[in-house]
Amino acid sequence: MLLTVAACGKEAAQPKRPPALVEVQPVRVDSFSDMIEAVGTAVANEQVVLSAPVTERIVSLNYSDGGFVRRGEVIARLAQSQEAAELAGAQARAREATQQLERIQQLRQRGFATGASLDAQVAAANAAKASAAQVQAAISDRVIRAPFSGYLGLRTVSPGAIIAAGTPIATVSDISRIKLDFTIPETQLSLLSRGQTLRILSSAYPDRIFEGTVATIDSVVDPATRSVAVRAILPNGDRMLKPGMLLTVKLLARERRALSVPELAVIGEGDRQFVYLAQDGKAKRVAITSGVRQDGKVEVLSGLKAGQQIVTDGVVKLADGAPIRVQGEGGQGGPSGGSGGSRPATAR
Structure with a gap:
């Protein structure tokens, strides 16, 4: 008699746990990438830092900070008076050598000049022209031009300054x-x-x-x-x-396009992932293979089918086979309906 009373008291002390209140959603098909x-x-x-090719004084700068220049426009000029004088002398020598060559050619035609003297004068005339071209190139190096159209950076030099070879002038x-x-x-x-x-x-x-x-x-x-x-x-x-x-x-x-479940529905354990299906009033734990996560959704590669109802809220309090009651269904899935479905919602 005493044993029967003790057993009844133990059952009364441990009432049956009510179904967990959960929210569910169907497995959908969404876009992923x-x-x-x-x-x-x-x-x-294109970008280039224009630098001085020689050590020389800046005569003029033809640009402002941030200004736009077109290809071939002059950006800066360096002093070239000495080179201009050398060019004048080289051009004079080239003209003289050319005139002398013409006279020897005429004499050669008349038989009064040797072939050796003609060849020597041809070489002299070519050397004089090359010398003039070299000086002309030195003058061109002292005129800095834009190699392409673009915008200039901030100016860091001023006219009158003597700059060394390699000093940046403009970007x-x-x-x-x-x-x-x-x-x-x-x-x-x-x-x-x-x-x-x-x-x-x-x-x-x-x-x-x-x-x-x-x-x-x-x-x-x-x-x-x-x-x-x-x-x-x-x-x-x-x-x-x-x-x-x-x-x-x-x-x-x-x-x-792939199967999709909310991120909150996925439970991770090590390298494995699970969701809970809402099935016959119980939570069924199912393993899934997931893909990318995007905008709060998880791509499901295997383990689920479109339309299956999965638990999206309340998964932390579930175990495989635990009774559940879907929120908003008036107690469906629980052991009783009606008023029995409202108490867990109040407790939550």
Whole structure:
């Protein structure tokens, strides 16, 4: 008699646990794609630092800070008075040698000059012309011209200054388009190809998305980092992008349709992943193989079928086979309906 009373008291002390209140969603089919994301540095389409070829005094500077120059325009002139005088003398000697050559040619035709004297005068005339051309080249070196159209940087020298050979005079940048260099892991190399469109983001313009095109993929993978260099080309007609800016590259590749579940529904244990199916009023634990995660969704490669109901909220309190009650179904899935379904919702 005492044993029976004790057993009844033990059962009364441990009432049956009510079903867990959960939310469910069907397994859907959504769009997924592989994402390549990298950062790179903007480079001008063409950029050059023009330097003084010789040590000389600056006579004039024909540009202002940030000004635009066209190809062939004179940017600076260095002193060339000495070279101009040397050129005049070299040209005079060249004319004299040419005139002497003409006289010897006439004498040779009349038989009064030898072939050796004619050859010597031809050599002398050619040497005089070469000397004049050399001086002319030295004068040309003292006129600094823009090699292509572009914008000039900040001026750091002034007229009248004597500058040494190699001293920078001006920087010319063609920013009509921008080259963007970045690297990607070799594991993503198959996702990239020439001509693909890229989305480019800049922290300087957070509300704008720039577009570029993959122009070149390096033919060599860096063995130290196992990455490959890529160059993209971005139109820059409004000149908003500047060389040296840090830009973020995003590329969507392998767009596809696949089964999808919310990230909150997936439970990870080591390298394995599970979800709970809502089936016959109980939670059934199912292993899945997942793909990419995108916008709060997980791509499901295997383990589920479209339309199956999975638990999306309340998974942390579930175990395989545990009774559940779906929120909003008035107690369905629990041992009783009606008022029995409202108490767990109040407790939550």
